Amino acid sequence: MKPTVKSHLVFTLLLFFSTFMLLEMGLFIAHQLLNVQLKWNLFQYCLSGLNEQTVGHDITKIMFNVLIMYTLARIFFRIAKQIYMSCKWNRIFHAKENTKLTKILNSKYRNWNTRFLVVQDDSFIALTIGMLRPKIIVSSGLLGMFSEQETKSILLHEWHHYRNYDPLKIFITTVISDGMGYIPIIRASVRYYKTWSELLADRFVIKKMDSVYDLANVLLRLSNLNKVRNYATGVYFANSTINYRIQQVLEPEKSIHVPFLQTKPVLLSLFVIFVLSSIVMGGCA
Incomplete structure (x- = not known):
């Protein structure tokens, strides 16, 4: 299966599973508070296996x-935090905007139909922010740090995120991971998806530039660069997947193996299922 298909499949499954679980949670709460009649509900089904007169039934219901x-609180907290951080950093970026360089960059790449914003900062900053109306943020330090072709490879990487609405998708997967991180396989799936979103962006750069040379130079320099700033508001160029990305540009003919079903998350997930099944079976006995 192609990496692009795998990535889309993982995102779709995460979205489907989280939507299903949230719907089931909402119906379970509505049943208790509003006495909404349910034909079938996952949580109610688990409780139905327990004798209502037993302590196990009451404990399981409380659990x-x-x-x-807990899940809803984590989700609302993440959404609120994202809104706050987005507003905060948007204000900071616009306050530090280098108008001259912003106009030059937007004019130079006007055929991309993309919004660029250059901020006055000596550090390396390259990220795509904005969920429905994304834009690419780069620093003046970045533009002076790399050659024209190297800078283009960075911008192409961010352009792929821009075209693919990756800030929105990464935000959705982060919310799912934060809210349902107690299911280890969820965290593993989100990590897998984020890694491949970066690798696919690099493949887009290689295809457009017909070379790995400039991108490889950038990644190798970044791995030893201290002046890199990361933000929690978007998809940024320098992140924790850089080792996979360096491997991809150094060995472009070799397929990259990104672990998906790691042993520890799978075993933990099976353990959680076993414990829940034991509770239900114990109540039935």
Whole structure:
């Protein structure tokens, strides 16, 4: 299966699973608070296996409610944090805008139909922010740090994120991971998706430039660069996947193996299922 297909499949499954779980949680809460009649519900089904007169039934019900409240609290906290951080850094970026360089960059790449914003900063800054109306942020330090072709490779990488609406997708997967991180395989899936979103952006650069040379130079220099700033508001060029990305440009003919079903997350997930099954079976006995 092609990496692009794998990436889309993982994102789709994450979205489907999280939507299903949130819907089931909402119906379970509505049943308790509003006495909404349910034909079938995952949590209610698990409770139905327990005798209502047993302590196990009451404990399990409390556990489900705590789990649901924890999940919803984590999701709302992440969304609120993202809104706050986005507003904060948008204000900072616009306050530090280098108008002259911004106009030059937008004019130079006007055929990309992309919004660029150059901020006055000596550090390396390259990221795509904005969920529905993304834009590419780069620093003046970046433009002076690399050659024209190297800078183009960085901008192409961010352009791929821009065209693919990756800030929105990364935000969705981060919310899922934060809210349902107690399911280890969810965290593993999100990590897998984020890694491949970066690798696919680099493949887009290589295809457009018909060479790995400039991108390889950038990645190798970044691996030893201290003046790199990361932000929690978008998809940025220098992140934790850089080792896979360096491997990809150094050995372009070799397929990259990104672990998906790691042993520890799978075993933990199976353990959680086993514990829940034991509770239900114990109540039935």
